[in-house]
Amino acid sequence: MNELPDWMIEDDIYVPPKDGGAFIVKTLQTIAEIMTRIQVQHGHEKRFALPATVKFVALIGLLIILSLSHEPLPLLIFAAFIHAYLCTWSARDIWLILKTALFAAVVAFVLLLPAIIFSPAGLIRCLVIVIKVFFGVEMVNIFNHTTQWNHITSALRKLHIPAVFVFTLDITLKYIVLLGELIDGLLTALLLRSVGKNDGKYNTVGGVMGVTFLRSAEMNQQMYEAMRCRGFTDDY
Amino acid sequence: MHIPENYLSPATCAVMMTAMVPVWGHAIKKIKTELTPEKMPMLGVGAAFSFLAMMFNVPLVGGTTGHAVGGTLIAILFGPNAACIAVSIALLIQAVIFGDGGILAFGANCFNMAFVLPYVGYAVYRSLKNRFGGHLDRAGLVAAAIGSYIGMNAAAFFAAIEFGIQPLLFKDASGQALYCPYPPSVSIPAMMIPHLVVAGIVEAVFTVCVLAFVKNVAPDLIYGEATGQKEKASSHFPIFALVAVLIAATPLGLLATGTAWGEWGADEIAEIETNGEALGYTPQGLADGWELSVPMPDYSLDGMGEVVAYILSAIIGVALLIIAFKLFSLPLQAKRE
Amino acid sequence: MHYIELSDVTFAYAPDEPAVFCGFSFFAKKGECVIVRGDNGTGKSTLFRLLNGLSFPQKGRFMFDGEEITAAYLKDNRNAKGFHKRIGYLFQNADIMLFNGKVYDEVAFGPRQMGLPEADVKQRTEDCLALFDIMDLSDKAPYHLSGGQKKKVAFAAVLSLSPDVVILDEPFAGLDRKTAAQVVDLLYSLKKSGKTIILATHLDEMPDDLYDRVVCL
Numbered sequence: 033m034n035e036l037p038d039w040m041i042e043d044d045i046y047v048p049p050k051d052g053g054a055f056i057v058k059t060l061q062t063i064a065e066i067m068t069r070i071q072v073q074h075g076h077e078k079r080f081a082l083p084a085t086v087k088f089v090a091l092i093g094l095l096i097i098l099s100l101s102h103e104p105l106p107l108l109i110f111a112a113f114i115h116a117y118l119c120t121w122s123a124r125d126i127w128l129i130l131k132t133a134l135f136a137a138v139v140a141f142v143l144l145l146p147a148i149i150f151s152p153a154g155l156i157r158c159l160v161i162v163i164k165v166f167f168g169v170e171m172v173n174i175f176n177h178t179t180q181w182n183h184i185t186s187a188l189r190k191l192h193i194p195a196v197f198v199f200t201l202d203i204t205l206k207y208i209v210l211l212g213e214l215i216d217g218l219l220t221a222l223l224l225r226s227v228g229k230n231d232g233k234y235n236t237v238g239g240v241m242g243v244t245f246l247r248s249a250e251m252n253q254q255m256y257e258a259m260r261c262r263g264f265t266d267d268y
Numbered sequence: 269m270h271i272p273e274n275y276l277s278p279a280t281c282a283v284m285m286t287a288m289v290p291v292w293g294h295a296i297k298k299i300k301t302e303l304t305p306e307k308m309p310m311l312g313v314g315a316a317f318s319f320l321a322m323m324f325n326v327p328l329v330g331g332t333t334g335h336a337v338g339g340t341l342i343a344i345l346f347g348p349n350a351a352c353i354a355v356s357i358a359l360l361i362q363a364v365i366f367g368d369g370g371i372l373a374f375g376a377n378c379f380n381m382a383f384v385l386p387y388v389g390y391a392v393y394r395s396l397k398n399r400f401g402g403h404l405d406r407a408g409l410v411a412a413a414i415g416s417y418i419g420m421n422a423a424a425f426f427a428a429i430e431f432g433i434q435p436l437l438f439k440d441a442s443g444q445a446l447y448c449p450y451p452p453s454v455s456i457p458a459m460m461i462p463h464l465v466v467a468g469i470v471e472a473v474f475t476v477c478v479l480a481f482v483k484n485v486a487p488d489l490i491y492g493e494a495t496g497q498k499e500k501a502s503s504h505f506p507i508f509a510l511v512a513v514l515i516a517a518t519p520l521g522l523l524a525t526g527t528a529w530g531e532w533g534a535d536e537i538a539e540i541e542t543n544g545e546a547l548g549y550t551p552q553g554l555a556d557g558w559e560l561s562v563p564m565p566d567y568s569l570d571g572m573g574e575v576v577a578y579i580l581s582a583i584i585g586v587a588l589l590i591i592a593f594k595l596f597s598l599p600l601q602a603k604r605e
Numbered sequence: 606m607h608y609i610e611l612s613d614v615t616f617a618y619a620p621d622e623p624a625v626f627c628g629f630s631f632f633a634k635k636g637e638c639v640i641v642r643g644d645n646g647t648g649k650s651t652l653f654r655l656l657n658g659l660s661f662p663q664k665g666r667f668m669f670d671g672e673e674i675t676a677a678y679l680k681d682n683r684n685a686k687g688f689h690k691r692i693g694y695l696f697q698n699a700d701i702m703l704f705n706g707k708v709y710d711e712v713a714f715g716p717r718q719m720g721l722p723e724a725d726v727k728q729r730t731e732d733c734l735a736l737f738d739i740m741d742l743s744d745k746a747p748y749h750l751s752g753g754q755k756k757k758v759a760f761a762a763v764l765s766l767s768p769d770v771v772i773l774d775e776p777f778a779g780l781d782r783k784t785a786a787q788v789v790d791l792l793y794s795l796k797k798s799g800k801t802i803i804l805a806t807h808l809d810e811m812p813d814d815l816y817d818r819v820v821c822l
Binding site: 054055058059062063066069070091092095096098099100102108111112115116118119123126127130132136140144146147151153154156157158161164165168169172173176181184194196197199200201202203204205206207208210211212215233234235237238239241242243244245246248249251252255256259 | 272273274275277278281296308309310311312313314315316317319320321323324325326327332333345353357358360361364365366367370371372440442444445446447448449450454473474476477478479480481482485486489584587588590591595
Binding site: 035036037039040041044046047048049050068214217218220221222223224225226227228229230231232235236239240242243246 | 619657659682683686687689690692694696698701702703704705706714715717718719720725728729732736748762763764766767794795798799
């Protein structure tokens, strides 16, 4: 074993340069959010849970009705039912639902603002759209919050969606977690080793996603072998 | 790029969904013939990769970041047919589990990002790569950059058209748009400028940097590189033709359902062209009788019984009060914990 | 106050999850070699996350060289970079640390960022490759290496930054005898040169005179 080189023994005084590594932190946050959403989906109510299939069909039905409703009465009915149901929830759960719905509504309002300014007569219609966006996001959120994702895939299976598709969907959810953990690890290592100005940011991005792709190809092979070992016969 | 709920009419969503059915069928059929059984789980793995790629924050100038769709990249890595299915599944998960992009708009989002983007991007990549001279590494990357840029913008263009036809086809009796209010004269530049200037470039950069890494480290894992098989672009012609017919037939289908078609006359189109920069349908004939102050009172609770309105208002009021109360107590709870 | 000190730390990953640490304290003096022992799930990786500034205690303090390390402190990009430069971390799964196309670039990744002249970068990279006797891998892709080789590359990449503190999570896991002996030798040299070492490992891998203290979680 060689002795340590001098530069490693000396105390070096290092003043880091200014450089944005924001993409690392941001992506880490996004991935962390995804992982908690998929892994720990604490369903809000389990006691009177409707079958996921029924809920899913009902959700789509309600979304279509909402989309077709332009008059105040049906919208008021939506408002009444959604919020009457929501107010029985705990504050933290309500906030989870409302947060994204409010955000979506604000975005919708900003998007429609030019239309309102140029054509004030369309004000009511634009507000109706904003309100519908709000209700729509609330409903999808409520569905997500009360349904485990594995129930969602079995709901799709019962709807006679081709088996290849549902099988693939299952694998996808599993691999989002596995590959997500991988990206999380890679970016954490990258963050800890980001000590200055990275002039090759794009090489680094390519490296992180490239390694992820290579590993996903590897996992694919392992997965197939595991399936064969358990008696799978290439019949999707 | 993800179209949320309620910007497109259900009719448009249904048409886009219908258009996707033959596309998916074609892709699955193709995959079954071109992928060995051991590559089948690849679809799920590819979809997971696609999902995460869409979540990746790509660094831009000065600490800002942007998102790529990665459609062309996935088409190059996994093949265009596998990309179509993989991106569709990624979009489905985003819509159903994460509420990103509408569930009804799922067909439209798939059409733009899982069909137009990967097939166009891949077709451009393939033809340029062959023209540049096969195996030169740099040529492949340039082709990928151009392919993904064009693919992204093609997808944005279709999204813009989907938005743009809404106010032309779907409006209420007074001529106000029921869904997206921007006609093509507004929606196309509004979508295309940011995509031509920023999003397309993010897409190209992301595609090239990932592809460059994979090419250096394990080129044989890229679709079609190991076997040297060359896919003929013509193999996709039937499906493109079918979809083109469907798109052309869309307005006819709407005519049959009688949705406000009659109002979309020649004069309307002319009006859109002349009022180019503003909203197409500044209400010329309507403006006089339709003021801002008019709508709410007599428009709203007109057709419904007062009792029903009263009950509904009561329910909404009480529910909102409870919600407000609970939310106010949230910070206090957190403090206690 | 010690060089590295966690005092009376409480930490949970989420408000509704059970706390990993409750009133936990840990310290390491400058130049010390501390072994952390603990079964799976006793918070070893959480401890390392705290020491690397990846997570922050909800209660209690984390002090490093007279500076309190908080989320707010590390939010300043330059503080974070300076802090990460001084603390090197070798992941248990070294695989996950490698995202460059070539071993040389992997090891040069850190020094390049520090704005050193290219000759110094080259010097540092080659020295680190030499320390592990892996000069011949220089042009290979880390992705294609064996587990032991990957670990050496990752370790070399950590040392090329010349950190003051080296944190190692199970550095001997998956290494053959010869490589493990090589790493032990290297730890002796690091200790002699005054680096602080914190590592999670089994005691039978470590000669008695190499470590100063054992902390059980």
